[in-house]
Amino acid sequence: MSSGTASILVVDDGSSDGTADFVGGKSWWNASFKDNAKENCWNVDENVMMISLPKNSGKGAAIERGMAELPSSVPSSSDEDPDSERLVRSIVLVADADGSGDISCVDCMLYCMEEMFSTAETERLAIAADQYPFDQPLAVVVGYRQYLEPKSPLRALLSWGFRACLSIIFFGSDLGIRDTQCGFKMMTNSAGNILYNKLNLRRWTQDVEVIHRARVIGIPIRQCSVPWVDKEGSKLFSNPSDAIIVSLKMLSEIANMRLRYSLGMWTVPL
Secondary structure (H helix, E strand, O other): OOOOOOOEEEEEOOOOOOHHHHHHOOHHHOOOOHHHOEOOEEEEEOOEEEEEOOOOOOHHHHHHHHHOOOOOOEEEEOOOOOOOEEEEOOEEEEOOOOOOEOOOHHHHHHHHHHHHHHOOOHHHHHHHHHHOOOOOOOOEEEEEEEEOOOOOHHHHHHHHHHHHHHHHHOOOOOOOOOOOOOOOEEEEHHHHHHHOOOOOOOOOOHHHHHHHHHHHHOOOEEEEEEEEOOOOOOOOOOOHHHHHHHHHHHHHHHHHHHHHHHOOOOOOOO
16 A cells, blocks of 8 residues: 555534634644634644634535545655656545544555555546546545444434435435445545535535435445444434434435436536
């Protein structure tokens, strides 16, 4: 696997929990946080950027804003010719900030990504790259949660019901994904620029639209397990009645999305 560098982009979705101050106030980053403010975006240091949205608009909106800051490709000096430039593979990992997923899964995801670039999927990657105006292949690795602790009966029932309803909604056009709502997704920057561009579903159902878009335009997808422990305070709902209401709302949004894409009312913007 090729070596490289990594940068961190933190997107705060207008939260009131002090995330922006925490990230920007780390003294060991030796950064001038507030002085560098420009369009709600600060460079904390050369490898860390912080975006703080003015109001809460949903997880999808936050990721879309973050993707807009990323280039579709990254120029780098060639070892053979220091004066020339070549395009190197640029990959982005979308991850929740609550730490529920074990970051060690990145190794597995990178391995899956490298396999996609070197196996039979290469032809599909090349076709996808030819169809869209980007300088690198389009590929996605989606995580699925492997719980290290047993899920509550309610959570297990809702997860099963959600997957069953998705199978019905997407009958005839199976998403083929075990866990659409997993917070860990890895993709080339080019794929991210397409999949998160002008999302229609900007809150919790955005994951399904992103995967559906990838299926619609033929971007290859692989899956990788992610060790997972639900953190306190990270749950979408706190009681059974809220859980049912939220789940029904999400399924309604997804059914509406499926219909609109099928009728051509919504398309993937390129």
